[in-house]
Amino acid sequence: MSTIIESLKWRYATKIFDINRKLTDNQVNTLKHSISLTASSLGLQPYKIIVVSDHKIKKSLFPHSYNQLQITTASHLFVFCAIEKIDDSYTQEFIKLMSKIQNKSMEDLHGYKSMINNFINNSDDGAKLLWASKQTYIAIGNLLTTCALEEIDACPMEGFDAEKYSEILSLKEKGLKVLALVATGFRSKDDKYGIMPKVRKVYSDLFVEM
C-alpha cells in the first residue's frame, strides 16, 4: 500500500499530459469532492471553480497562458476564482444553507450571522479579495494532494493572462476574479520533468525547532 509521502514524491508539476487519456466522471467527481470538503474561514467557501474540458475553450486559453502545453493537453482545467462580492446577502444565503443542512432555525444562527457580517463589514474590498484568495489556495493544495493520492497528474499554474481568461470565460459577468488554475490529466511519456529529482530545501533551512 502506498503512503502519502510516496504519493507526494510521485507527483510533480506536469508539463505535458497524454492527450489520449481523459479523467473519468468518477475521477472528476472525486476531485470536485475534495475541493468541496476543503476547510475555509467561517465555512464561507468564497470561491468558484470553472471546470474546463471543452477542447475549443482550452485552445483559446492556450495563447494567453504563455503557450504552456498543459493547457491544451490536459484532460480538465480547474480554474480557481475568488468571488468578488462578499456582502450581507452572501452571508444570508450561507446562513440559509446552514439552517437547512443542520436543521437549525434562522434565530438560532443569528449570532453566527452577526459575527460573519461584522467581519465582512469591517473589511474593504481589497482585504476581502486577499482573504478569499487565501481560502482559494487552500482548496488548490487539497486538490493537488488528492490528485497525488488518486494517481492523477496535475500542474498548479499562475502563468496566464488574467484579463484574457476573464474575457474568454466571462468571469466579470459571473462576479469572479481568476487566481490560479490546476491542469489535470495523465503524464505524457514525452514529459521529461517527471524523472527529474525534486529541488527542496534541507530541513534545517525549512523548519525552526523550538
Ligand SMILES: Cc1cc2nc3c(=O)[nH]c(=O)nc-3n(C[C@H](O)[C@H](O)[C@H](O)COP(=O)(O)O)c2cc1C
Ligand atoms: C501557485 C503556483 C503557480 C505555478 N505556476 C506554474 C506555471 O504557470 N507553469 C508551470 O509549469 N508550473 C507552475 N507551477 C509549478 C511549480 O513550478 C512547481 O510546483 C515547483 O517548481 C516544484 O516542482 P514540483 O511541483 O514538480 O515538485 C506553479 C506552482 C504553484 C504552487
